[in-house]
Each structure stands twice: as structure tokens, then as C-alpha cells.
Amino acid sequence: MMVRLETREGPVTLNLQPGALSLHLYGRDVLAYDRAGRLWSATLGELTYRRGLDNRIQAIRMTPEGLQRRWLSREEVRALEEELARRLRELLRALSTPSLRWITPPPDPEDWFRILEALRRAAAMDFEALEADARRFTEVYAPIGILPPDQYLSLVVQATTGCPFNTCIFCGFYRSVPFRVRSPEAFEAHLHAIRDFFGEGLWMRRTIFLGSANALAIPMPRLIALLERLRQAFPLQADGSGRGFAGIYAFLDGFTGLRKTVEDYAQLRAMGLRRVYIGLESGHAPLLEFLRKPATVEGMIETVRRLKAAGLSVGVIVMIGVGGDRFAHGHVEDTLAVLKAMPLDRRDLVYLSDFVEMPGTPYRAAAEAWGIRPLSPAERRAQAEALRAGLRAPGGEGPRVAPYALEAFVY
Numbered sequence: 413m414m415v416r417l418e419t420r421e422g423p424v425t426l427n428l429q430p431g432a433l434s435l436h437l438y439g440r441d442v443l444a445y446d447r448a449g450r451l452w453s454a455t456l457g458e459l460t461y462r463r464g465l466d467n468r469i470q471a472i473r474m475t476p477e478g479l480q481r482r483w484l485s486r487e488e489v490r491a492l493e494e495e496l497a498r499r500l501r502e503l504l505r506a507l508s509t510p511s512l513r514w515i516t517p518p519p520d521p522e523d524w525f526r527i528l529e530a531l532r533r534a535a536a537m538d539f540e541a542l543e544a545d546a547r548r549f550t551e552v553y554a555p556i557g558i559l560p561p562d563q564y565l566s567l568v569v570q571a572t573t574g575c576p577f578n579t580c581i582f583c584g585f586y587r588s589v590p591f592r593v594r595s596p597e598a599f600e601a602h603l604h605a606i607r608d609f610f611g612e613g614l615w616m617r618r619t620i621f622l623g624s625a626n627a628l629a630i631p632m633p634r635l636i637a638l639l640e641r642l643r644q645a646f647p648l649q650a651d652g653s654g655r656g657f658a659g660i661y662a663f664l665d666g667f668t669g670l671r672k673t674v675e676d677y678a679q680l681r682a683m684g685l686r687r688v689y690i691g692l693e694s695g696h697a698p699l700l701e702f703l704r705k706p707a708t709v710e711g712m713i714e715t716v717r718r719l720k721a722a723g724l725s726v727g728v729i730v731m732i733g734v735g736g737d738r739f740a741h742g743h744v745e746d747t748l749a750v751l752k753a754m755p756l757d758r759r760d761l762v763y764l765s766d767f768v769e770m771p772g773t774p775y776r777a778a779a780e781a782w783g784i785r786p787l788s789p790a791e792r793r794a795q796a797e798a799l800r801a802g803l804r805a806p807g808g809e810g811p812r813v814a815p816y817a818l819e820a821f822v823y
């Protein structure tokens with residue numbers, strides 16, 4: 413439900429959806445909150461802010477060179493959140509005057525009450541309240557390392573924590589998190605804690621992401637028991653009120669992916685699984701060996717084949733620039749060959765992820781030992797373009813290709 417009215421400061425648009433409240437204030441600023449009142453994003457002038465549930469905020473600015481991102485300091489977070497809460501309290505005061513000047517027809521009293529209630533919740537979420545909320549978030553969740561870009565608005569549920577391998581020399585997401593599979597009972601308790609934590613904010617989430625790094629590696633009987641609990645806790649079909657999740661999504665590595673059959677994946681699809689993301693990184697076997705990735709190209713092709721035969725879609729992630737000059741040629745050539753050997757279609761995604769050296773990983777030392785020169789930004793762009801061009805299929809039949817910027821991840 414959307415209403416527009418005129419205040420002394422200028423026009424205000426209030427848009428209340430089942431999952432979110434958004435405000436367009438005075439022709440300049442756009443604020444978005446979940447229905448529990450948590451700030452989700454704010455666009456103020458040229459800057460956009462994205463708040464994570466851990467109460468960190470990323471500032472994003474468009475520049476001629478592209479998007480620039482920066483994490484705010486605690487003091488900046490405090491100042492921004494206090495300022496936004498103050499603005500909302502002021503707006504509530506302006507909206508409490510008896511003679512409002514409506515631009516759209518006035519809403520019926522019940523709808524107006526709901527809008528004001530959502531606004532009051534958001535106004536009550538000042539810095540201290542959001543800090544307390546973030547502490548609850550860290551009690552409910554183990555660290556959420558990364559999600560695919562199309563899943564930032566998913567509801568993460570952690571059937572596992574950590575990664576069973578932790579061998580890949582470029583990856584620092586789960587080094588400090590021991591690998592653990594939750595029992596069905598512990599998972600059920602986790603799901604209840606998630607529901608309590610999100611409250612009305614749950615309905616801003618569109619899909620369910622089964623975390624963490626490789627939850628689909630769980631053997632079938634245990635995985636089925638976990639998915640049954642998941643489906644009981646969270647409805648998968650929209651019920652007409654805008655509440656309900658559009659399927660389950662998850663990462664899978666191409667190594668343990670081979671332990672499941674087409675029939676297994678078809679069973680998971682029947683339980684709501686929709687897309688599986690595989691970190692191919694490269695189709696060049698010597699580069700995978702250098703990266704100590706626990707998978708073979710043949711295994712990854714076969715895993716994708718089984719997933720597709722079961723009717724699932726896939727997201728295949730390729731790293732741009734990894735392995736530097738030494739592996740550059742083989743990386744492009746073999747990755748294209750591997751992607752073409754996968755039965756990918758328009759329902760699938762190929763993500764091109766600009767390689768980032770993560771602190772605390774052995775990548776740099778290994779690269780130096782091998783005498784590897786990092787690729788320049790221009791060389792990386794050329795690598796990405798070569799992959800894009802190689803994947804362009806006549807008639808647009810091939811997979812969609814999209815960037816995957818690790819630094820853009822905010823949950």
C-alpha cells in the first residue's frame with residue numbers, strides 16, 4: 413500500500429509492503445526498513461548506505477571509475493543511525509497533525525494505522541537498539557562468510573557451519589569456524605531462534621539459503637530430515653499475503669557433489685531446492701591444483717550434469733585474475749571449455765568474481781614462491797571479456813553471465 417502526502421518539508425511517499433517499509437522523503441532521500449524496523453538501506457544524496465544485520469554499514473558512491481565502497485567506522489554508524497531515527501521521529505510528529513494534505517487519496521484508517529506502526533518501529537531503532545539487535549544476530553548465527561549476489565536477500569539457515577575442507581589457498585571465509593553438521597534437533601532450535609530474531613522482518617527475505625559452505629554434502633537421510641524441519645518452520649509457497657519463500661538455494665562443491673545421484677537431486681528438488689552454486693574457480697586443472705581446490709574439472713562437469721538432469725538450475729562461479737600471469741592463458745581457455753561442456757541454459761548463471769587476496773590466506777606466499785605476477789586491472793578486464801565473449805551463444809541460449817563482487821556482500 414502506497415500513500416503520498418505533502419509536509420512542510422516537502423512531499424513524502426510511504427510504501428508499506430508485506431516485507432518492508434520504504435520512504436521517499438522530500439524528493440531527495442530514500443530509506444528502507446524491514447517490518448521489524450531495522451534499517452536496511454538509505455540513499456541520501458549521492459551516497460547509498462547498506463546496513464548488515466551485524467550493524468555494520470557500507471557506504472556506496474557512484475564515481476566515473478565505477479562504484480566505490482567503504483565500511484563506516486562505529487562513530488559514523490552511530491551518527492547515521494541516530495540521525496535517521498531523529499528524522500523519522502520528526503516525520504511522525506508531522507504526520508500526527510490533524511489536517512494532512514494528501515496527494516494520493518487518504519488510506520483507510522486501518523491501513524494508515526499499519527503504516528504509522530511500521531514507522532514507529534523504525535523510529536525506535538536508534539543506534540543502541542540496532543546494536544542490541546546485532547548482538548542477538550551473532551547469538552543466532554555463526555559467521556556468514558559469503559552468499560551469491562542473487563541471494564543477499566535470502567533467509568540464511570545454517571544446517572552446517574564452516575567448510576569441511578578449508579584447503580583452498582585463496583579462501584579465508586571459514587578458517588576460524590570448525591566444520592559441524594547440526595543434528596535435526598539442534599537445527600530445529602536454530603530455526604526457531606531465527607524466527608524469533610527476525611520477527612516481522614522475516615518477510616523481507618525472499619528465498620532460503622541453506623548454509624554454510626557446503627550443506628548439500630550432508631548425506632541424504634540426514635539432509636532429508638533437516639529439510640523436513642526447515643519446511644515445517646518456514647513455508648515455501650507464497651500464501652497470497654506476500655509471505656512465503658520462493659525455494660531453497662545452496663552452495664555445493666564439485667567434489668562431494670558426486671556422492672549424490674540424479675535421483676537424490678530430484679528428491680531435493682521436490683523438497684524445494686531450486687538452484688545450486690558451485691565454485692568452479694577455474695577449468696584449468698593445474699590452476700585448481702595450485703589453489704588446492706578439492707575437486708577435479710571432470711567432477712564438476714559431472715556434478716552440474718546431475719543437477720541439471722534433476723531439473724535444478726546452477727550458478728557456476730569463476731574467478732577472474734586468479735593465478736596471475738602464469739596461469740592466465742590456460743585459465744581462460746580451459747574454463748571456457750569446461751563451461752561449454754556443462755549443459756547450461758538461460759536458467760543458469762555464470763558468475764565472474766574478481767579475485768581478491770583475502771588476508772590470512774596462504775595465496776600470496778604460494779604465488780610468490782611460484783613467481784606469479786598479479787594481473788593488472790586491464791588484464792583482468794580482458795580476461796573477463798574473453799570469458800563473456802566465449803560464452804555468448806547464438807540466440808542468447810547460453811547461461812546468463814554476471815559479476816560477483818565479494819566486497820559488495822552485506823547480509
Ligand code: SF4
Pocket residue numbers: 575576577578579580583584585586625665691705
Ligand atoms: S572455497 Fe569452498 S571448498 Fe574451498 S575452503 Fe572455501 S568454502 Fe571450503
